[in-house]
Amino acid sequence: MLKHHLILYMRSIKKYKIPFIINIIGLSTALTCSILIYLWVSDELHVDKFHKHQNQIFHLMETLDFADEKSVSPHTSGIIIPLLVEEMPEIEQATRVAKYPKNASIFVEDKTIKADGYYVGKTFFDIFSFPIIEGNKNTIWTNTNSILLSESLAKNLFGTTQNAIGKTIDFQKKKKYVVSGIFKDVPTKSSENFDFVLSYEERILVQPNLMEWGSSGTYAYLKMKPETDVVAFNLKIKDFIKQKTNNDQIYRTPFLKKYSDEYLYGNYKDGIQTGGRITYVKLFSIIALFILIIACINFMNLSTAKVSRRLKEIGIKKAIGASKKTLVFQYLTEAVVLAFMALFLAMIFVLLLLPEFNQITGKQLTITLDSTLLIALLSITLFTGLLSGSYPALYLSGFKPATILKGKLNTSVGELWTRKGLVIIQYTISIILIVSVLVIYKQIEFIQNKNLGYSKEQVIHFDREGKTLDNNYIHTFLSALKKVPGVVNASCTRNRMTGNSWEVGGFDWEGKDPNDYTQFEHMIAYYDLIEMLNIDVLQGRAFSENFKSENTKVIFNEAAINHMNLKDPVGKTISFWGKQKEIVGVVKNFHFQSLHEDIKPMLISFWPDRLSKFMVKIEKGREKEAIANLNTFYKEYNPNFLFDYSFLDENYQKLYLSEQRIAKLSRYFAVLAILISCLGLFGLVSFTAERRKKEVGIRKVLGDSSAHISFLLSKEFVKLVLVAICLGLPISYVLTNSWLSGFAYNAGTSIWYFLTAGAFVLIITILTVSTQTIIAANRNPVEALKDE
Incomplete structure (x- = not known):
């Protein structure tokens, strides 16, 4: 059969x-x-689903409950993990992780390679499934000068992974590390990517304040026992930080989030x-x-x-x-x-x-x-x-x-309505896709053209390393940098300008609510940074070499001044981490995070010891020349180090990489949807014209015009598309507004988006239908009637 x-x-x-x-x-x-x-x-x-114990791995996060908002932080204090492991029997293993703050320069003989890495706890490779392929897992952390390399990095440095154990590498020209293990390259299905790992204890030696309750520079991961009730455990640790700090940190509430869920469910409001x-x-x-x-x-x-x-x-x-x-x-x-x-x-x-x-x-x-x-x-x-x-x-x-x-x-009425209903569904879906594409495109355009409150064009930045790490050389280096042909200005900061970098508390000011635990974004700026980025100073001044003791001065943005409710703030004093700081300036709000976020209160301080990035403004039209000159200058000043830079505006665009990819894919899929719909309509019109050819022939014999016959054959299909437009536009309005609500700053919707989509679909439909109806209307009536 x-x-x-x-x-x-x-x-x-x-x-x-x-x-x-x-x-x-x-x-x-x-x-x-x-x-x-x-x-x-x-x-x-x-x-992140490839880890052997993925159902037991959890990320220790914190809910921060401030006076006027709640937020969720992926960081916590380095001190909390050993205390939790000691007191909570539900924990099987735990590890602490801190990201190495920049691309590190690794030297082996005449080779220099830039790589990303982490500081990790001793149980990191027991909890996460990143296989060790060379070295003994039990002895890889015998001392703090051990380093583990990825398979690819080891091959790039030594040509092979074999016999790499025990070899020494020069790390940042600051310290020698001994290779104690090689791990398999991080899979593409990992949300984290790194080329080397160092001991977390090594990080504590460099930054001991990680072990203070006020610090929040650590990621903490727990491997829970299989039978653990995570909801009950979260209730159990809810007041853990409050108790350990004698209610000094009452706004922080720790909780567990399944690690493998974070990639897909990472947004909080x-x-x-x-x-x-x-x-x-x-x-x-x-x-x-x-x-x-x-x-x-x-x-x-x-x-x-x-x-x-x-x-x-x-x-x-x-x-x-x-x-x-x-x-x-x-x-x-x-x-x-x-x-x-x-x-x-x-x-x-x-x-x-x-x-x-x-x-x-x-x-x-x-x-x-x-x-x-x-x-x-x-x-x-x-x-x-x-x-x-x-x-x-x-x-x-x-x-x-x-x-x-x-x-x-x-032909039954039900059959006709079913067929009509299917056409309406087709075009309703197409209209929704077209409106979505228009709205996404306009939002991306809005993001690209939005005045951020600072100038990101023609600005490159690169990390401090080598000789420039010596604070005594910063001023000398910047002075020489400004003289490089093609360079307009140069300064130094700790911040990326494209995402929150360092939130701090510990403020006191006149009239402060004792229950206000709001964290301020902390930006560290050197001389000329505010001027170079064209950040508007509304009151007072920026940091300047013409004034002494700038490290006792601070600048706030408008959001911070409004939050503190300070009138005539310039000249007033606040307490920051127990030290008195004078407010010397107020800058206009600028976006230092993505447009998904509202502008938060910001403190700008002068702290040369914490500067980590150079920023350089390049003369427009001389980009290639200036980069080449900077590369030559950098190699002379920092021999053997690579001049690894990035443009600030490109980094800003990376904040919206997901949206840009979605916009591009949506465009393709919307075009395909409308083409498939038109293809079907083309076929349907062909059959309709074929079925009604005798009617068309009779009308032609009786003197009806081709234009009128074409209109009669087309109008039913055009009516269906008009119904689809009436259904699709309200649905698309609701869906696109829901998507735009994820941005604190968005382009909004315009009636023109919907009219354009409707008109586009209608025109495409008329063109599709007309190609067949005109042919049918101009056909010789004798050919249709002689079949009888």
Whole structure:
């Protein structure tokens, strides 16, 4: 029976080529989109899930409850872990992690390599599944001058991973470390990426205040015993910091968050988890489903529209005893066969498009035909085939043979409304996608053109290292730097200017609420930094060499002054960490975080010992020349060190990398959705024109014009699209406003976005329909009437 059905379907394909081509193009395109989205979604869902004990690994985080807001911090104090391990039997193991603050320069003989790394506790490799491939895990931390390298870094430094154990590397030209282990390269499915690790105890030697309760520079990870009730444990440790600090830190509440969930669920608002990358996972899963549905609707509409061509076949089969079940099976088989044909084409398209898709998404996706992928492909294809074939199968198998053979079959009202409803659904989805693309594009444009309150253009920054780490050389280095041809100005800071860097408390000012524990963002600035970045000084002055003891002075932004409710703040004194500081200036608010966040209170202090980055303003139009001159200058001043720099405006754009990728992908998917919809409409109009060719012929004979006939054939489809526009625009308004609410500063929505989307769809529809209706209206009426 199956063989019989397949033979009939092959004959049908040969006879009716146009509907087959339309369906195969639509379904293969939809399956290509769906498979690419599946690969991306699958990769996102598996980030950080490769750890052997992933269900037991938790991140110790803190809820910070200030006077006017709640926030969540991924950091905690270095001292809390040993105390928790000692007092909480639910903890099996724990480790502390601190990120090395910059790209480190590692020297081996004549080689210099830049690398990222972490300071980690001794149990780090027991908790996380980063395999040690060279060295003994039990002896890798015998002393604090041990370093572990990734497989790739070891090969780059020594040419091989073998015999690397015991070799010495020169770290930042400051200290020698001995290689005690080599670990396998961090997998692409890890949210963290690092090339080396040092001992956390080494970090404490450099920064002992990490072990103070007021410090928050440590990431803490716990491996809990399998039977632990995490909710109960969070209640148990709720007041742990308050108790240990004798209520000095009452605004801090520690809690556990499953480590493998952080990547997808990393956003918080007012201390409550509000989503994260999971939003985009859901969004693209829905887009894939929508595109599949659009393609399936094409199949349904074309199958039911050409019903007159299969009536005799259905009538004869029913008359000789074929059951409804047999006919349903036949038409579902045809749909599934078509879906598998489309899958074959889709896989070719996926292999061709995957490199470009990886570039857009920043992934390293590959096609590996394992059982998981095969099951997914079969599931997607069967779903597509069964969905697209379900309505035609039930519709075609429901006719009575006597009615068919007598030729008295009429199109029912229900059939027409079903077909119309499917077209409306198609175009409603397309309109939602188009409006979404417009809104995302405008928001990205808003982000790129937003006045941040400082000048990020033509500014590069690079880390202090080598000779410049000596504080006695900072002023000399900057003076020489400013003389490099192409350099406009130069200064030094601790901050990246593209994300919060260091939040601090410990303030006291006149009239302060004793229950106010608000943390201020702390920016450290050297002379000329405020002027170089064109940050507006509203009151007072910036730091200047013309004044003495600038380390006893501070500058605040507007948000801080408003929070402290200080009138005429310049000249007033505040207490910061027990020291008296004079306010010498107030700067206009500027965005030092992404536009997802409101501008927070900021303190700007003069603290040369904590400066870590140089910032250089380059003359416009002389970028290449200035970079080349800086490279030469840097090598002369810091021999053997690499001049590793980045542009401030490029770093700012990286804050919105996810949004930019989403915008690009959405654009492609929206175009494909509208093309598939138009393809289906093109086929549907063709069949409508064919079905009404006798009516058209009669109208032509009676003197009706081609333009009027074309209008009659088009108006029903245009009406459907107008209904879709009326449905799609309100839905898209709600969805896009929900997305924009994730930005504290956004471009908002405009009626023009919706009118543009509606007009675009309408024009595309009219053009699509017109190509067929004009041909039908200009056809010789004799050809239609002589068939009678």
